[in-house]
Amino acid sequence: MYRKGLLELLRQRPMSLRDIAELMQMPIRDVASDVEHLRKSLKRSDFRLVIEPATCQKCRFTFHKNKTTKPGKCPRCHATWIKEPVLRVTHRHGKST
Numbered sequence: 001m002y003r004k005g006l007l008e009l010l011r012q013r014p015m016s017l018r019d020i021a022e023l024m025q026m027p028i029r030d031v032a033s034d035v036e037h038l039r040k041s042l043k044r045s046d047f048r049l050v051i052e053p054a055t056c057q058k059c060r061f062t063f064h065k066n067k068t069t070k071p072g073k074c075p076r077c078h079a080t081w082i083k084e085p086v087l088r089v090t091h092r093h094g095k096s097t
């Protein structure tokens with residue numbers, strides 16, 4: 001039930017894990033695991049989870065795109081000024097079976 005809510009939420013607007021955690025009043029750790037379940041379940045559906053990867057605000061280093069949690073610091077310039085990954089759900093076009 002909650003995961004369906006999460007799907008609807010991310011279809012309406014892109015959000016970071018922290019945004020979701022604040023909205024749902026849940027620990028980020030729990031949100032991260034729910035997002036992971038959602039991503040797996042969406043593989044068999046018409047939707048997909050898109051992750052806009054975290055980026056370093058200082059040197060523009062882009063983190064791994066499958067990571068949903070905010071990295072501690074940049075491996076390149078060691079700055080901690082990191083833009084969080086943003087998640088959204090989009091409809092998969094032209095792949096209906």
Ligand SMILES: [Zn+2]
Pocket residue numbers: 056057058059060061074075076077078079
């Ligand atoms: Zn950097």
